[in-house]
Amino acid sequence: MDAPVTMDVMTKGQLAGRHIVLGLSGGIACYKAAELVRALAKEGASVQVVMTEAAQQFITPVTLQALSNREVYASQWDARAPNNMAHINLTREADAVLVAPASADFVAKLLHGRADDLLSLLCLARPIERCPLLVAPAMNREMWAHPATQRNFAQLRADGATVLGPAAGDQACGEIGDGRMLEPEELLEELIAFFQPKALLGKRMLITAGPTFEPIDPVRGITNLSSGKMGFAIARAAAEAGAEVTLVAGPVHLPTPRHVRRIDVRTAQQMHDAVLPVAAHHDVFVATAAVADWRPANLSEHKIKKDGKKLAPSFELTENPDILAAVAKLPQRPYCVGFAAESHDLLKHAREKLSRKNVPLIVGNLGPATFGQDDNTLTLVDAAGHRELPRADKLTLARALVAEIAARLAADKT
Numbered sequence: 001m002d003a004p005v006t007m008d009v010m011t012k013g014q015l016a017g018r019h020i021v022l023g024l025s026g027g028i029a030c031y032k033a034a035e036l037v038r039a040l041a042k043e044g045a046s047v048q049v050v051m052t053e054a055a056q057q058f059i060t061p062v063t064l065q066a067l068s069n070r071e072v073y074a075s076q077w078d079a080r081a082p083n084n085m086a087h088i089n090l091t092r093e094a095d096a097v098l099v100a101p102a103s104a105d106f107v108a109k110l111l112h113g114r115a116d117d118l119l120s121l122l123c124l125a126r127p128i129e130r131c132p133l134l135v136a137p138a139m140n141r142e143m144w145a146h147p148a149t150q151r152n153f154a155q156l157r158a159d160g161a162t163v164l165g166p167a168a169g170d171q172a173c174g175e176i177g178d179g180r181m182l183e184p185e186e187l188l189e190e191l192i193a194f195f196q197p198k199a200l201l202g203k204r205m206l207i208t209a210g211p212t213f214e215p216i217d218p219v220r221g222i223t224n225l226s227s228g229k230m231g232f233a234i235a236r237a238a239a240e241a242g243a244e245v246t247l248v249a250g251p252v253h254l255p256t257p258r259h260v261r262r263i264d265v266r267t268a269q270q271m272h273d274a275v276l277p278v279a280a281h282h283d284v285f286v287a288t289a290a291v292a293d294w295r296p297a298n299l300s301e302h303k304i305k306k307d308g309k310k311l312a313p314s315f316e317l318t319e320n321p322d323i324l325a326a327v328a329k330l331p332q333r334p335y336c337v338g339f340a341a342e343s344h345d346l347l348k349h350a351r352e353k354l355s356r357k358n359v360p361l362i363v364g365n366l367g368p369a370t371f372g373q374d375d376n377t378l379t380l381v382d383a384a385g386h387r388e389l390p391r392a393d394k395l396t397l398a399r400a401l402v403a404e405i406a407a408r409l410a411a412d413k414t
């Protein structure tokens with residue numbers, strides 16, 4: 001295997017070094033732009049706010065200047081720039097223009113290449129190859145559903161823009177439906193994902209995550225300390241890389257990463273039954289779940305009570321199916337990646353799992369040092385040797401693992 005890579009622990013933020021032009025057109029969702037500016041800045045981005053006249057009816061430049069720590073631009077006649085060309089200058093250093101909120105009227109204007117205010121002018125004048133345009137629609141559901149709006153957004157996509165959302169739900173007008181702007185946190189996640197390399201575009205990845213829970217009686221069960229964080233981070237990283245991701249999750253309290261299809265299960269048998277029928281339709285299977293090896297042979301219908309004689313109940317256990325080994329045996333098997341959470345002799349156990357489960361890659365980590373933690377150290381073990389991914393947060397490690405898997409898939413093809 002290659003020499004160890006140095007991982008950059010992301011203390012600087014996910015958007016460190018990125019410069020974003022944030023455009024606001026007129027809509028009540030302008031109130032969310034203040035939070036969005038804060039969220040972008042917190043992740044290390046510098047933000048240049050540009051507003052239309054209509055946007056200033058909803059939120060003041062003062063608020064956005066204070067939060068972005070930069071003067072806000074609103075007029076194409078603004079003479080502050082020495083060359084008097086704000087519409088050119090503002091996008092030349094930008095990594096992206098994000099219009100949030102994007103009103104129906106503003107988008108109608110954009111796609112015709114009209115440019116009679118600073119924001120539409122700079123969208124038209126931006127270097128299209130190196131300064132992508134992202135738009136987050138925000139409007140009433142009838143406006144969103146109108147054929148004219150749908151036509152306009154389809155054309156905007158065809159012209160190369162990325163459309164983020166909209167979401168469905170309660171609207172400021174009191175109606176319910178599609179058209180809400182995504183929340184600031186969601187827009188942030190979308191933007192971070194946008195900048196990730198698309199190494200798994202067109203690929204399908206299936207992931208198991210979290211613990212399983214094997215019931216003993218209606219109120220008790222056997223489980224373990226897996227938090228699911230590593231598996232969820234891999235699901236996010238794979239989706240960011242362009243994969244279509246299905247995540248089969250045991251009982252955990254974690255939000256579903258954006259664009260990930262999640263199937264919740266409780267027991268190992270349920271996890272097995274969710275995975276096996278669909279596994280062959282995927283390119284990659286990553287088994288991060290800490291599946292209970294055993295389950296009580298008989299489920300007690302009622303809560304088991306103390307009998308007053310101080311005799312502890314005894315249970316017969318039966319072995320759970322090995323999901324990873326079963327997937328690896330499929331004739332049309334996906335590329336299989338297993339995990340090994342050990343308390344000692346990590347390499348020895350990982351190598352043993354590699355051959356016992358007949359998979360090409362095992363990712364080893366020390367159980368007590370990772371369960372529930374936000375960071376980790378991984379050891380990649382294959383038939384040729386092993387390689388360390390040094391301590392980093394789980395999302396950084398997940399992205400490195402996804403890049404490794406993508407490289408292996410590409411090499412398999414050649």
Ligand code: C5P
Pocket residue numbers: 208268287288289290291292293320321322323324325337338339340341353
């Ligand atoms: O079987 P063992 O726990 O040693 O191996 C761990 C690896 O196998 C992990 O990838 C885990 O998700 C997977 N596994 C499984 N089904 C089981 C037990 C483990 O998929 N019943």
